[in-house]
Amino acid sequence: MAQSPDHPIPDPPTKGDRTRQALLDAAYQQFVQRGFHAASMRAIADGAGITPGGIYNHFAGKDDLFAAVVLAHHPLTRIFPQLIAAPGHTAEERLRNAAQAIAAELEADEKLLNLFFAEMIECQGKHLALLSETLMPKALAFVTELHAATDTPPGITPFGLLQTFVGTVLATVFTRRFLATAGAPAIALAGIDEFMDIYLHGILRGKTDL
Amino acid sequence: MAQSPDHPIPDPPTKGDRTRQALLDAAYQQFVQRGFHAASMRAIADGAGITPGGIYNHFAGKDDLFAAVVLAHHPLTRIFPQLIAAPGHTAEERLRNAAQAIAAELEADEKLLNLFFAEMIECQGKHLALLSETLMPKALAFVTELHAATDTPPGITPFGLLQTFVGTVLATVFTRRFLATAGAPAIALAGIDEFMDIYLHGILRGKTDL
DNA sequence: CCTACCGATCGGTAGG
């Protein structure tokens, strides 16, 4: 196989590389299950199969490790690429497909949203600026095209379209999770299709009186 | 003033009552600022003007104190009553008024949503069942009436209408906060009016091609 | 990357 200059064959992972990856994986599990403060370096080391002191050969400290996990796994890093890659011939099709793919991914790992929350509560959202600088430009270019193709209410900018779409998908996953936790019957819960029906067409279709 | 049997004049608060309330207030501040695990009993005692040991005259432990704060301040306890009390002559008016009042209250204390998140991450949502049992019946009765007056997409139950409405309001407050934290210009952000425009009427109004 | 350990801080208790 010819080697493209854009995709050089990476060096085979060294033992150090593999340990580092094992630490990232173990840290992800701990942070997502317990949040930042309740996750212990000892449990992370255990999960990676090393002793606690060994962590500091790979990461400067707990904050550094958390930052690495956030950059690798934050929900926004999964949401934006899925939005851009979604197939479809109309705006409606593309948004529905994107929403389904994103919701499926966020629900596959039911604790994934915890990374978002832990970052905002326990780290005051200090990684969000870096994340959005990386992810926003392409998403914004994409959604500007969509904005022109839809009939958004006055005052909704392309940026607002992105915000409301992401917000709607997050609202779907979040409300389903907390209502399930609260003991609501799964059958009665609205899913991503119902949320997108409302997002695209609204709950009023002619009727306005009460 | 005559004393109604439904509203007996409460006993004047004792010193113990006042200390307990000071503890609840201080605990609310700490939990909302730092989350459950990072809030220390010492800081809470300081905030209430007593020493750490004194807390245990009023609460069995940190969990018990957190549970009391959750029951008193959880966002859901503010959302549901506002929804039921919102004025308006049409479904649209009532939903818009409710959404504005709720969003204003959630944004007045920008950290209030943290109580929701801390409870889900750090306590696995164990108080949600009790909260929703208390709050759900009246909200559901109210929204059933609204459901009949709107033209919701097929598959949206009254319960789903409640879920999507609450989800939309939460999405508004949450996305505004994280985008502001990420450095987005406030002027470009969609607010509760824009989210409700979409919730009521959708982003497509005839246009469907791309 | 391990062993052994540090100081700091935690939630909670005993006794008054």
Added chain:
DNA sequence: CCTACCGATCGGTAGG
């Protein structure tokens, strides 16, 4: 409700 203190656990380091 305070003083004084407990055992446990934490993040992190020194030295090899």
